[in-house]
Amino acid sequence: xxxxxxxxxxxxxxxxxxxxxxxxxxxxxxxxxxxxxxxxxxxxxxxxxxxxxxxxxxxxxxxxxxxxxxxxxxxxxxxxxxxxxxxxxxxxxxxxxxxxxxxxxxxxxxxxxxxxxxxxxxxxxxxxxxxxxxxxxxxx
Amino acid sequence: xxxxxxxxxxxxxxxxxxxxxxxxxxxxxxxxxxxxxxxxxxxxxxxxxxxxxxxxxxxxxxxxxxxxxxxxxxxxxxxxxxxxxxxxxxxxxxxxxxxxxxxxxxxxxxxxxxxxxxxxxxxxxxxxxxxxxxxxxxxxxxxxxxxxxxxxxxxxxxxxxxxxxxxxxxxxxxxxxxxxxxxxxxxxxxxxxxxxxxxxxxxxxxxxxxxxxxxxxxxxxxxxxxxxxxxxxxxxxxxxxxxxxxxxxxxxxxxxxxxxxxxxxxxxxxxxxxxxxxxxxxxxxxxxxxxxxxxxxxxxxxxxxxxxxxxxxxxxxxxxxxxxxxxxxxxxxxxxxxxxxxxxxxxx
Numbered sequence: 001x002x003x004x005x006x007x008x009x010x011x012x013x014x015x016x017x018x019x020x021x022x023x024x025x026x027x028x029x030x031x032x033x034x035x036x037x038x039x040x041x042x043x044x045x046x047x048x049x050x051x052x053x054x055x056x057x058x059x060x061x062x063x064x065x066x067x068x069x070x071x072x073x074x075x076x077x078x079x080x081x082x083x084x085x086x087x088x089x090x091x092x093x094x095x096x097x098x099x100x101x102x103x104x105x106x107x108x109x110x111x112x113x114x115x116x117x118x119x120x121x122x123x124x125x126x127x128x129x130x131x132x133x134x135x136x137x138x139x140x
Numbered sequence: 141x142x143x144x145x146x147x148x149x150x151x152x153x154x155x156x157x158x159x160x161x162x163x164x165x166x167x168x169x170x171x172x173x174x175x176x177x178x179x180x181x182x183x184x185x186x187x188x189x190x191x192x193x194x195x196x197x198x199x200x201x202x203x204x205x206x207x208x209x210x211x212x213x214x215x216x217x218x219x220x221x222x223x224x225x226x227x228x229x230x231x232x233x234x235x236x237x238x239x240x241x242x243x244x245x246x247x248x249x250x251x252x253x254x255x256x257x258x259x260x261x262x263x264x265x266x267x268x269x270x271x272x273x274x275x276x277x278x279x280x281x282x283x284x285x286x287x288x289x290x291x292x293x294x295x296x297x298x299x300x301x302x303x304x305x306x307x308x309x310x311x312x313x314x315x316x317x318x319x320x321x322x323x324x325x326x327x328x329x330x331x332x333x334x335x336x337x338x339x340x341x342x343x344x345x346x347x348x349x350x351x352x353x354x355x356x357x358x359x360x361x362x363x364x365x366x367x368x369x370x371x372x373x374x375x376x377x378x379x380x381x382x383x384x385x386x387x388x389x390x391x392x393x394x395x396x397x398x399x400x401x402x403x404x405x406x407x408x409x410x411x412x413x414x415x416x417x418x419x420x421x422x423x424x425x426x427x428x429x430x431x432x433x434x435x436x437x438x439x440x441x442x443x444x445x446x447x448x449x450x451x452x453x454x455x456x457x458x459x460x461x462x463x464x465x466x467x468x469x470x471x472x473x474x475x476x477x478x479x480x481x482x483x484x485x486x487x488x
Contacts, residue, residue, distance in 0.1 A: 041326065044220050044392075
């Protein structure tokens with residue numbers, strides 16, 4: 001089994017992506033790995049890319065503050081593309097991920113499994129291990 | 141002669157504030173009107189693609205799910221793509237437009253076809269909607285042609301890579317897919333090393349261009365990298381995924397083409413057609429309405445020989461060095477794929 005050095009997390013700013021990031025932070029602290037939060041810029045987001053990145057950077061800072069992880073161990077990677085394609089390419093440079101982590105429902109899951117689920121498609125095509133972190137559930 | 145197909149009413153496929161909107165068709169029709177074609181304009185009646193015709197390129201379960209999703213009122217499919225109650229019907233007409241136009245071109249054995257329909261199609265995969273696209277309109281037409289023994293060249297000059305079309309015909313030896321597009325950009329696919337599947341090695345030609353690239357670079361890539369492959373393929377039909385979002389005014393991307401560049405591209409692509417009545421263009425992207433109108437007029441004017449004067453073609457942008465590189469990268473990838481394919485052939 002290869003050493004776990006780099007964990008790529010699908011990060012679209014949704015609560016479920018935050019949950020996945022927190023889970024990845026905990027794992028990274030245990031195994032001394034780096035976490036790269038990967039955001040795919042879609043067609044419409046491309047037109048407001050700078051403001052989207054600024055919001056995501058704020059979210060990352062908040063997660064780092066809450067997560068008890070050393071800030072240098074976490075970075076944000078933004079790439080134009082379909083979320084699935086971008087995450088599948090996380091195995092290549094410059095990310096070179098050893099593990100993919102995604103939330104079970106991202107912002108892109110509006111129509112659920114009917115018309116395409118990123119996590120299901122990753123499960124089918126990923127060449128590295130994939131962890132799907134269940135959505136946060138209200139204990140009530 | 142222009143054989144034009146488009147919606148009589150596509151107002152039901154709209155989401156407030158979304159850039160893929162009915163006004164786009166209004167702009168396209170204005171571009172056609174600017175040419176004053178008179179009796180050279182033939183309106184091809186709407187035609188709704190049948191399930192059998194759609195099933196050549198889409199999985200049945202996907203068609204069922206999309207139909208039900210719309211019937212139940214629709215909604216957002218992903219952060220870019222939406223459907224409404226009316227979208228299923230409108231998308232079927234968009235997918236059938238190419239079939240109707242090809243039928244007309246065959247009857248006249250002359251002219252040029254233009255399917256000015258929406259939603260666009262080239263991102264739609266066999267089993268998934270994405271990138272504003274529900275059904276892959278150009279693929280439905282190409283698959284119909286290949287089912288009758290034709291060899292189809294698809295030139296995709298939309299600024300985004302047509303990942304859906306590429307995937308659908310990845311392993312089809314009767315379809316040559318050539319795409320010029322900005323890279324990196326949505327959907328993230330379309331590098332030069334993607335050359336086709338085992339049964340169609342070399343029949344995917346991707347020409348990725350950097351932001352700011354001008355029309356001369358796009359034409360160089362087509363002339364120097366794609367044209368030899370097209371000549372060897374000897375297409376019997378040429379279909380164009382004609383997006384106009386590579387225009388410098390378009391908000392969705394960062395290439396720097398003018399309407400004159402689309403005229404020049406049209407001239408190049410028309411040269412790939414084997415004869416009259418074998419060229420049809422399908423509207424894909426294009427979201428700045430003024431640029432869309434002028435680019436459509438410039439494109440069709442070139443193909444029809446009318447006197448419309450577009451803006452000058454552009455030159456001098458970045459990417460010239462990439463043309464040689466994409467040709468080299470493509471050749472290396474092709475050689476490697478051929479070696480893998482031959483090593484996997486069963487020994488006698």
